[in-house]
Amino acid sequence: MPTAYQTDFYAWTQDQARQLREAAAARVNLPLDFENLAEEVESMGRSDARAVNSALTRILEHLLKLEYSPAAGPRDGWEESVNVQRLNLRDVLADSPSLHGRIDLERCWRDGRRLAARGLNQDGIAPGALPVACPYTLDQAFDESWWPANRHGLA
Numbered sequence: 001m002p003t004a005y006q007t008d009f010y011a012w013t014q015d016q017a018r019q020l021r022e023a024a025a026a027r028v029n030l031p032l033d034f035e036n037l038a039e040e041v042e043s044m045g046r047s048d049a050r051a052v053n054s055a056l057t058r059i060l061e062h063l064l065k066l067e068y069s070p071a072a073g074p075r076d077g078w079e080e081s082v083n084v085q086r087l088n089l090r091d092v093l094a095d096s097p098s099l100h101g102r103i104d105l106e107r108c109w110r111d112g113r114r115l116a117a118r119g120l121n122q123d124g125i126a127p128g129a130l131p132v133a134c135p136y137t138l139d140q141a142f143d144e145s146w147w148p149a150n151r152h153g154l155a
Helices: 009-025 034-068 075-095 097-102 105-121 138-142
Strands: none
Touching: 009 034, 009 097, 034 075, 034 097, 034 105, 034 138, 075 097, 075 138
């Protein structure tokens, strides 16, 4: 029977941190620094949550560049970045399925849009030309075979 540690690492870290704090509150007489142990275990899960949101931010940034940029040269690099981040997301979410609920699409979109706008501005694309709301679904962002059509006819 697989343990929570094996099936959902993030959920396991949060549960273990809670149990450590409960043991500290119950004044279990062990020479352990319960609060700091709980904080460290919890931070391992938060690190994975940050990794998921960071990967999604990078995916959204590069999907925008692929869709809006008239430049042909950097497309291969943006596609490679999206592919790598999609694989990273797949792996982290496979280890911690509960992190799906921790995805902050609005924040990732805002950050990815801001990053893309900087690069696209050099290509003559004004930041105002980019959509305010995320035009991509999570399914599209995660789908290894989905790519937005380029607005300048580039393949």
